[in-house]
Each structure stands twice: as C-alpha cells, then as structure tokens.
Amino acid sequence: MRRIAVCPGSFDPITLGHLDIIKRASKLFDKVIVLISANAAKTTSFSFTERLSFIEKATSELALDNVVIDILDGLLADYVRNVGAIAIVKGLRAVSDFEYEFQMALANKKLYEGAETVFLTTSAENMYLSSSVVKQIASFGGDISHFVPGCVLEDIKNRLVKENRNEY
Numbered sequence: 001m002r003r004i005a006v007c008p009g010s011f012d013p014i015t016l017g018h019l020d021i022i023k024r025a026s027k028l029f030d031k032v033i034v035l036i037s038a039n040a041a042k043t044t045s046f047s048f049t050e051r052l053s054f055i056e057k058a059t060s061e062l063a064l065d066n067v068v069i070d071i072l073d074g075l076l077a078d079y080v081r082n083v084g085a086i087a088i089v090k091g092l093r094a095v096s097d098f099e100y101e102f103q104m105a106l107a108n109k110k111l112y113e114g115a116e117t118v119f120l121t122t123s124a125e126n127m128y129l130s131s132s133v134v135k136q137i138a139s140f141g142g143d144i145s146h147f148v149p150g151c152v153l154e155d156i157k158n159r160l161v162k163e164n165r166n167e168y
C-alpha cells in the first residue's frame with residue numbers, strides 16, 4: 001500500500017519553514033501532495049498559479065521525487081478521502097499555533113474519520129517564520145533571503161515591493 005500524505009496550506013508564499021516540513025514529510029511517506037488551499041480567514045497576495053510555480057521551483061530544485069503539487073477547490077477532508085491519503089501533515093511552530101491547528105484537526109476528523117493530522121515540530125531556526133512576516137519585510141524592501149527558497153527570492157521580492165508602492 002502506498003502511504004500518501006497531504007501537506008495543505010495557503011503557501012502565500014512558500015517559506016523555508018514550509019519547505020523543511022515538505023522535505024521531512026517526503027521521507028516519512030511514499031507520496032506527499034502539497035496542497036495549495038484557500039483559507040477563508042485570509043486574503044492572499046499571490047494567485048494560485050504564482051504559488052504553484054513557487055512551490056514547483058522550490059521542490060524540483062531539491063529533486064523530491066515523491067512530492068506532487070495540487071490546488072484544492074473545496075474541503076480538505078473530502079480531498080483526503082478522495083485521494084486515499086492516510087495523513088494530513090502540518091508544521092507546528094509554537095504554542096500559539098496549537099489551538100488553531102487542534103481545532104482544524106478535530107474538524108477534519110469529524111468530517112472524515114480517516115483524516116488523521118500529524119504534526120511535525122518546526123526546526124528551531126524556523127520558529128518565528130511565517131508567510132506574513134516574509135510579506136511584511138519584503139514589502140518594505142527588507143532582506144528575505146534567509147526566509148524563502150533562493151530560486152523564488154527575486155519573483156517574490158519584485159511582486160511585493162511593487163505592491164507596496166503607495167501613492168501619496
């Protein structure tokens with residue numbers, strides 16, 4: 001039996017923290033589906049196509065043969081059931097993540113009994129890292145080279161710096 005895991009997230013944009021979790025999940029499961037999903041509570045800066053292309057670049061650079069990328073239009077629990085995945089993999093940074101992640105894990109399990117959530121603890125160097133921190137720093141022209149994969153650094157920077165050029 002092929003053990004499939006789904007790694008869902010907004011990935012707006014992908015960070016080194018996300019990539020670390022994807023890499024580690026790819027060692028634990030036969031196949032990992034990185035699933036770009038809509039989060040109703042967030043407005044995104046990058047389109048699904050942009051986010052997909054960033055993840056594609058970052059994962060193909062690492063030659064992660066068992067990682068594929070998909071876009072979710074619907075409920076995560078339904079997707080997990082449809083592809084026959086045995087786990088939802090998420091990174092847990094700090095206690096502050098826990099309540100939200102715990103709530104989602106329980107809701108997904110209620111929607112589909114087979115939706116087991118597995119949490120990987122974030123590597124120490126990525127504890128503080130999030131897509132919104134990256135966006136804040138980049139939009140004011142700050143250095144995000146330690147936060148995002150090098151192959152997508154320029155794409156992300158160019159888009160976010162432009163976005164923040166206000167008219168006064």
Ligand code: PNS
Pocket residue numbers: 008009010011037038039040042072074075076077103104105107108
């Ligand atoms: O990276 P994020 O924004 O924390 O990821 C949250 C995400 C996208 C995984 C979550 O919002 C999600 O699963 N969205 C898909 C729609 C869905 O199933 N929502 C109910 C989750 S309980």
